[in-house]
Amino acid sequence: MKEKYYITTPIYYPSAEFHIGHCYTTIIADAIARYKRLSGFDVFFQTGTDEHGLKIENKAKEAGVTPKEYVDKIIENAKDLWNRLNISYDFFIRTTDDFHVKKVQEIFKKLYDQGDIYKGEYKGLYCVPCESFWTETQLVNGKCPDCGRDVSVVTEEAYFFKLSKYQKKLEEYYETHPDFIEPVSRKNEMLNNFIRPGLEDLCVSRTSFKWGIPVTFDEKHVIYVWIDALTNYITSLGYPDITPEFKKYWPADLHLVGKEIVRFHTIIWPAILMALGIELPKQVFGHGWLIIDGGKISKSLGNYKDPREYIDAYGVDAVRYFALREVPFGSDGTFSEKALITRTNSDLCNILGNLVSRTIQMGIKYFEGNVTNPNVSEDIDQDLLDSTSNLQAQVSEKMNELKINEALECIFDVLRKCNKYIDDTAPWALAKEDANKNRLETIIYNLLESIRVCALFLQPFIPETADKILTSLKVNNRDFDNVYTPVSRYELGLEKPANLFERIKED
Numbered sequence: 477m478k479e480k481y482y483i484t485t486p487i488y489y490p491s492a493e494f495h496i497g498h499c500y501t502t503i504i505a506d507a508i509a510r511y512k513r514l515s516g517f518d519v520f521f522q523t524g525t526d527e528h529g530l531k532i533e534n535k536a537k538e539a540g541v542t543p544k545e546y547v548d549k550i551i552e553n554a555k556d557l558w559n560r561l562n563i564s565y566d567f568f569i570r571t572t573d574d575f576h577v578k579k580v581q582e583i584f585k586k587l588y589d590q591g592d593i594y595k596g597e598y599k600g601l602y603c604v605p606c607e608s609f610w611t612e613t614q615l616v617n618g619k620c621p622d623c624g625r626d627v628s629v630v631t632e633e634a635y636f637f638k639l640s641k642y643q644k645k646l647e648e649y650y651e652t653h654p655d656f657i658e659p660v661s662r663k664n665e666m667l668n669n670f671i672r673p674g675l676e677d678l679c680v681s682r683t684s685f686k687w688g689i690p691v692t693f694d695e696k697h698v699i700y701v702w703i704d705a706l707t708n709y710i711t712s713l714g715y716p717d718i719t720p721e722f723k724k725y726w727p728a729d730l731h732l733v734g735k736e737i738v739r740f741h742t743i744i745w746p747a748i749l750m751a752l753g754i755e756l757p758k759q760v761f762g763h764g765w766l767i768i769d770g771g772k773i774s775k776s777l778g779n780y781k782d783p784r785e786y787i788d789a790y791g792v793d794a795v796r797y798f799a800l801r802e803v804p805f806g807s808d809g810t811f812s813e814k815a816l817i818t819r820t821n822s823d824l825c826n827i828l829g830n831l832v833s834r835t836i837q838m839g840i841k842y843f844e845g846n847v848t849n850p851n852v853s854e855d856i857d858q859d860l861l862d863s864t865s866n867l868q869a870q871v872s873e874k875m876n877e878l879k880i881n882e883a884l885e886c887i888f889d890v891l892r893k894c895n896k897y898i899d900d901t902a903p904w905a906l907a908k909e910d911a912n913k914n915r916l917e918t919i920i921y922n923l924l925e926s927i928r929v930c931a932l933f934l935q936p937f938i939p940e941t942a943d944k945i946l947t948s949l950k951v952n953n954r955d956f957d958n959v960y961t962p963v964s965r966y967e968l969g970l971e972k973p974a975n976l977f978e979r980i981k982e983d
Contacts, residue, residue: 478518482725483509486733486741487524487569487708489607490550491531494557496783496799496811497734497766503799504763504880505732506563510936511875513564514956520725522712523558524569525551526705528698529607533687543687544572560787561796562939569712571689571704579711580704581692583752584680586716587637587703588693592751595694598634598679601627607701609679622736635681635697642747643675649746655759658878659806662738662762670743678702678744706745710754728757738762761878764808786816790980793938794820800937801884817980824941827891829976832945834898835923836973842907842916845968849921850914857922860897863890864926868959871933884937887930894926924949924966932959941976948973 485505488498502523509521527547536546551570558565569576587593600609603620610620610627620627650656650663650671657663681697682688688698707715709731713722733741741760749756786795798816801823803809839847867890874883901919906912931945932954946954950967 478516480520480725480729481509481512481517482520482728483512483522483730484709484728484732485523486731486737487526487571487705488554489529489531490525490527490547490554491535491605493550493782494554496768496786498554499557499561499783499795500766500799500811501732501734501763502558502563503561503796504805506561506565507796507800507880507936508730508732508875508878510564510939514932514935514954515872516955516957518724520567521565522567522569522709523563523565524567524708524712525554525571526701526708527551527570527572528688528704529701530682530685530687531604531607533685534604536687547572557783560784561792567712569708571708576708576711577689579714579716580689580699580707582716583707583711584699584703585692587748587751588635590751592638592641593635593680594638596634596636596677597631598636599629599631600679602630603627630684632683633697634679634683634700635691635694636677637680637702637744637748637751639678639744639747640675642750643671645750646671646675646743646746649756653756656756657738657742658759658761662735662742666739666742670739675743702740702744703748706740706748709745709757715754716752727755729759731757731760733760733762735762735764761806763806764803766803766811767808768811786813790816790820791977793941794824794977797824797884797938801881803881805878805880814982817982820977821979821982823888824938825975825977825979827888827895828941831891831894831898831923832927832948833973833975835894835920835927836948836968838903839920839924839966839968840970840972842903843920845966845970847917847920847924847966847968848964849962850917852915852918854915856897856900857918860890860893860922860926863893864929865960867929867933868956880937883933887933890926890930894923894930897923921966925962928963929959932956944976 483505485501488494505521509519513519532543532547536543539546555568584593601612601615602609603623603625605625606620606622608622614621615627619625650667657666680700680703681691682700683696686698689704691697691699709728710722710726713719713725715722731741738760746756783795794816798819802815802819839845867886870886871883874886903916903919906916927945928949928951931942934942935954948969953961
C-alpha cells in the first residue's frame with residue numbers, strides 16, 4: 477500500500493483576477509505534489525477559493541451582479557490559468573460548494589454545543605480589503621499592516637471562538653513539534669508576537685453583511701472567514717463525517733501559505749482542530765512574497781499583469797522554472813520580466829536546451845541514431861558518472877527540506893558537467909578517426925544517460941520540457957524507481973531535434 481501525502485495551497489480570495497504571486501505558491505505546491513507522485517506516494521493535492529465576505533459583496537454590488545456571479549467568472553479564469561500552468565491538482569474546493577456550506581454549519585454548531593463558541597459583542601479595527609481585524613498596536617502608522625489602507629471601527633453582535641482557551645496547548649505543541657512551522661523565523665514570530673503576549677477570543681460571525689454561510693440557529697449571523705475558510709482542508713475529505721478519504725489523507729502533510737496568513741494557519745487553525753479533537757497538520761510552511769517595483773504583488777495594489785502574458789511570451793516552463801529556481805523558498809524574492817528572461821536564457825536555453833540538442837544531433841550524425849555503450853571508459857568520465865549517480869540522493873534531500881531551488885541547482889550542476897564533458901572530450905575530434913568509434917560512442921552514451929536521469933528529475937518542475945526530452949530519448953519508464961536502470965540502446969529519431977528553448981532577445 478502506498479504511503480499517502482496530502483498537500484494544500486491556501487484557498488485564494490477571488491476579489492480580482494489572479495496574479496503571479498498566486499502562481500508562485502501553486503507552482504511550488506504542484507512541483508512537490510508531482511515529485512511525491514513520482515516517488516511512489518498516493519498524493520492528494522488540493523487548491524481552491526475562499527469566496528465569502530464583505531469585500532466580495534461590495535465588489536459584486538459595484539459590478540451590478542450577485543456575489544456568486546462575480547466570483548464564478550474569476551474562478552473560471554483561475555482554473556484556466558492553473559490549466560495553462562500545468563497544475564496537477566486533485567481537488568478544487570470552493571467555499572460556495574453546497575457540501576462545504578453544510579459541513580461548515582455542522583462544525584460551527586458542534587463547537588457551539590460543546591461551549592467553544594459563545595455569543596458576545598465585538599468592537600475592533602477592521603480592514604475590508606484584507607478581511608482582517610487588528611489591534612491598535614498592530615497598525616502601522618494607523619493603517620493596515622498588510623495593505624497600508626485605512627481601517628474602520630466595527631461594533632456588532634457576534635459569536636466568538638474561545639481561542640484563549642488553547643494558548644497553553646499551542647505553546648506546548650510548538651515545543652513538542654519543532655517542525656510544525658517552517659521556516660523557524662515564522663514560529664518565533666507567532667510565539668513572540670501573538671501567543672506569549674496573550675491570545676484573545678476570536679470573532680467568528682458577522683451581522684453587517686450577508687454574503688456568507690448562515691449560522692443555522694441564528695440566521696442574522698453569517699459564519700466569518702476563519703471557520704468557513706480554514707475548515708476547507710477537512711470538509712473536502714468529508715469531515716465532520718469520518719469518511720474513508722478523511723481516514724486516508726488526514727492529517728495534511730503540508731499546508732503551503734504566504735507569510736501574511738501564517739498566523740491564521742498556525743494559531744487559529746490548530747486551535748479549531750484541538751477543539752474538534754482531531755489531529756493537527758504535520759507542517760505549515762510560510763513562504764515569502766514576490767516583490768515587484770519594491771512592493772508586494774497585490775490585488776489591492778493592482779501592480780501586476782495577467783500571468784498568461786508571460787506564458788504566451790516565454791512559455792509555461794520558463795515561468796514555472798523562474799518561480800521555482802529564482803527565490804530561496806521561504807524568503808522574499810523579486811519578480812521582474814528582465815530576471816525571467818535572463819534566467820531562461822542562461823539556464824534553460826544555454827545549459828539545458830543546447831546540451832540536449834547537440835547531444836542528440838551527435839548521436840544521429842555519428843551513429844545514425846543508434847547508440848549503445850561499448851564501455852570504453854577513461855578517468856575523465858568518472859566525475860560525470862559519479863555526479864549522475866548521486867543526483868537522486870541529493871534531490872531527495874533537498875525536496876524533503878523544501879529547498880526546491882537547491883534541488884533544481886543540483887540537477888543543473890549535472891547538466892553543466894555534461895556540457896563541460898563535451899568540451900573536455902571533444903567528440904567532434906574523435907569522430908575524425910574510425911579507430912576512436914567505440915570511445916566516441918561511450919561518450920555519447922554517457923551524455924544520453926546523464927540527460928535521461930536529469931530529465932526524469934526535471935519532470936516535477938518543468939514537466940512539458942522533461943516530456944519532450946524523454947520522448948526524444950524514447951524513455952517510457954519515467955517514475956523514480958527506474959532512474960538508475962540503464963538504457964541498453966538509445967534509438968534516437970533521425971530528424972534534427974527542435975530547440976527546447978529559443979534564446980530571448982533582451983531589450
